[in-house]
Structures are given as structure tokens and as C-alpha cells.
Amino acid sequence: MAPTMTSPSGITNFVINKGNGVKGLSEMGLKSLPKQYIQPLEERISTASFGIKNTEESIPIIDMSNWDDPKVAEAICSAAEEWGFFQLVNHGVPIEVLENVKEATHRFFELPAEEKSKNSKERSCSNNVRFGTSFSPQAEKALEWKDYLSLFYVSEDEAFALWPPSCKDEVLEYMKKSEILIKRLLEMLMKRLNVKEIDQEKEGLLMGSMRINLNYYPICPNPELTVGVGRHSDVSTLTVLLQDQIGGLYVRGGTDKKSWIHVPPVKGSLVINIGDALQIMSNGRYKSIEHRVAANGSKNRISVPIFVNPRPSDLISPLPEVLASGEKAVYKQVLYSDYVKHFFRKAHDGKSTIELAKI
Numbered sequence: 001m002a003p004t005m006t007s008p009s010g011i012t013n014f015v016i017n018k019g020n021g022v023k024g025l026s027e028m029g030l031k032s033l034p035k036q037y038i039q040p041l042e043e044r045i046s047t048a049s050f051g052i053k054n055t056e057e058s059i060p061i062i063d064m065s066n067w068d069d070p071k072v073a074e075a076i077c078s079a080a081e082e083w084g085f086f087q088l089v090n091h092g093v094p095i096e097v098l099e100n101v102k103e104a105t106h107r108f109f110e111l112p113a114e115e116k117s118k119n120s121k122e123r124s125c126s127n128n129v130r131f132g133t134s135f136s137p138q139a140e141k142a143l144e145w146k147d148y149l150s151l152f153y154v155s156e157d158e159a160f161a162l163w164p165p166s167c168k169d170e171v172l173e174y175m176k177k178s179e180i181l182i183k184r185l186l187e188m189l190m191k192r193l194n195v196k197e198i199d200q201e202k203e204g205l206l207m208g209s210m211r212i213n214l215n216y217y218p219i220c221p222n223p224e225l226t227v228g229v230g231r232h233s234d235v236s237t238l239t240v241l242l243q244d245q246i247g248g249l250y251v252r253g254g255t256d257k258k259s260w261i262h263v264p265p266v267k268g269s270l271v272i273n274i275g276d277a278l279q280i281m282s283n284g285r286y287k288s289i290e291h292r293v294a295a296n297g298s299k300n301r302i303s304v305p306i307f308v309n310p311r312p313s314d315l316i317s318p319l320p321e322v323l324a325s326g327e328k329a330v331y332k333q334v335l336y337s338d339y340v341k342h343f344f345r346k347a348h349d350g351k352s353t354i355e356l357a358k359i
């Protein structure tokens with residue numbers, strides 16, 4: 001029998017091979033969620049019980065206007081230790097730059113499937129530009145309700161040549177304008193670890209490569225049965241995340257460290273989270289926290305994370321400055337490209353990637 005649109009192979013063909021993504025499915029006005037997207041009960045997100053916690057159970061919001069005030073550094077380092085997640089306001093990245101990159105994200109996803117899929121795994125002329133859907137469809141038992149464009153930054157020349165014209169200027173500007181903020185954050189975080197100065201070698205190790213994702217979560221017919229992104233922690237040093245006003249990001253935390261806490265959209269803010277690479281380099285002092293994204297039944301949501309990473313060729317391990325006082329290393333040395341490969345080979349599975357580096 002020929003595959004129909006609603007047969008499993010028909011859906012895969014339409015979403016993945018033809019490049020329509022879940023956005024294409026969403027726009028067909030499906031009345032119910034295709035079964036490939038149905039998550040096991042324990043992974044589903046019941047939004048009714050989230051986001052209405054008392055005020056102390058919310059990730060810190062830190063004002064960076066006086067970024068050289070030691071109190072700001074103190075707030076940032078404490079948030080990185082206790083929550084692994086915080087929001088920044090008055091962070092120095094112009095609001096216009098943020099608005100422009102959000103608009104550019106919508107512009108890219110509004111392109112016809114045929115145009116977007118020029119950047120698919122099969123057709124993209126570079127591994128550094130990738131349009132796709134879900135997280136790792138070949139490895140997943142249940143798919144995630146998300147489309148994305150992933151851009152690995154190598155050089156400005158390459159970005160100009162290869163990134164989609166509909167969004168490249170805005171994405172590059174967002175990346176460039178965030179760099180000062182990223183450096184400031186890393187300086188504060190390093191100081192607390194007794195790293196006095198970020199020399200060229202350390203800078204390469206902490207922020208030697210960058211990846212920007214444009215995430216698109218279209219309206220979902222049964223949001224309670226699926227996820228936008230499943231439980232995971234980022235493999236980055238740190239992640240700078242721009243989200244729109246829709247909401248849906250949840251992080252593990254609260255007094256019991258087990259609750260799922262909503263990250264409410266704050267106009268003009270940037271969400272920062274610590275990734276596995278920094279958890280390893282800080283020997284566990286800074287926490288790379290599990291997070292996930294709910295699907296939405298009435299609104300299309302976008303987010304634009306910048307993953308600030310070590311270079312693929314870097315060996316990551318607890319920093320010598322951290323171990324200088326005799327603290328015992330809890331992580332061993334790992335080649336960063338091996339770490340990242342291990343992450344992408346699996347479906348999202350919480351905090352399990354870091355097991356690779358545990359002693």
C-alpha cells in the first residue's frame with residue numbers, strides 16, 4: 001500500500017525528507033497528534049501544575065547595569081552554583097539586536113519547505129549549517145515537536161557565504177553583540193574558581209567555538225502528549241538563550257532540586273545556563289541543570305540559544321586552579337568532540353551524557 005500522509009512512513013517523509021517539519025504538520029490543521037510524537041507518560045509535561053509556585057522558587061533575575069560591582073559577580077556565581085540557570089536584564093546586548101534576530105527567525109521558518117530544506121542534512125553543502133526537526137530522529141523512540149536551524153560558527157567569511165540570507169546578518173549581529181557579555185560572565189565565573197586571568201589559551205578552551213540554533217515550536221494539536229524538547233542538559237560551557245514572550249521552558253530546581261520550575265519570559269532579558277563543559281571544568285561547582293520545553297496548543301514559540309563551547313579539539317577536565325588546593329577531581333579528561341558526539345548519538349536522556357566524564 002502506498003504511504004498516505006497519516007501513515008507512519010508518510011509522516012516521516014513529509015516532516016523529515018520533504019523538509020516540511022512539524023511546522024508543516026501544524027499548518028495542515030491536524031486534529032490529533034501523530035503517534036510518533038506521543039511521549040511516554042513520565043516524559044510528558046503537565047503545564048497545569050507548573051509555573052504557579054511561590055516566588056522564591058524561581059530562577060534568579062540579575063540586573064547587570066553595574067556589571068563591575070562585586071555584588072553582581074557574587075549574584076551570578078551563586079546562581080551558577082545553586083541554580084545553574086539565571087536571567088539577565090540590562091545585559092548590554094541592545095534590545096533592537098534581540099528583536100531583529102527574533103524577526104529573522106520567523107522569516108527563516110516562513111520560507112517554503114523547499115527553500116529551508118536546502119539546508120537539510122542531505123542537501124546542505126556544509127556540516128556547519130543544518131535545518132532539521134526533533135533532536136536526533138534516528139535515535140529517538142518518540143519524536144520532539146520542534147524544528148530548528150543550527151549554525152556552527154567558523155568564521156565571518158564562512159557565515160556570509162553559507163548561512164541562509166534570510167537571517168544571517170541578524171544572527172551574526174546577535175552573536176557579535178553577545179560576545180562582550182559572554183566574556184564578562186566567564187571572567188566573573190573564573191575569578192571565583194581562582195582563575196585570575198583569561199589568557200588566550202583559556203579563552204579558546206572556554207569559548208573557542210560557538211553554535212547558534214534557531215528553534216521553532218509550532219502550535220501542537222495535543223501539547224500534553226508530547227514535548228518541544230525533552231529533558232537534557234547542554235554540552236556547552238554556557239548557553240545564552242533568547243526566548244520570546246510565549247513561555248514553556250522548565251528547569252529542574254526548587255528547594256527539593258527535583259521540581260520543574262518555569263522560566264517566565266521577561267521582556268529584554270537573556271536566560272543564561274551553565275553547560276556540562278563548565279560543570280566538568282569547575283569540578284562540579286557550577287551546575288549544568290536539566291531542562292525541557294513544553295509544546296504549546298495555541299501559539300507558535302521561538303527561541304535562539306547561543307551555545308558557547310570549547311573547541312572540538314580541546315581536552316576538557318577540571319581546571320588546575322580548581323584542584324590546586326588539593327580537591328579531588330571527580331571528572332576525567334575527555335576530548336570535547338567525543339563528548340559532543342556522545343550527546344548527539346542518543347535521544348535526549350536527562351543528565352546522562354556527563355557520566356562519560358565521571359571518574
Ligand SMILES: O=C(O)CCC(=O)C(=O)O
Binds near residue numbers: 213243292
Ligand atoms: O527553547 C528553549 O527555551 C530551550 C531550548 C534548549 O534547551 C536547547 O536548544 O538546548
Ligand SMILES: [Fe+2]
Binds near residue numbers: 232233291
Ligand atoms: Fe538546552
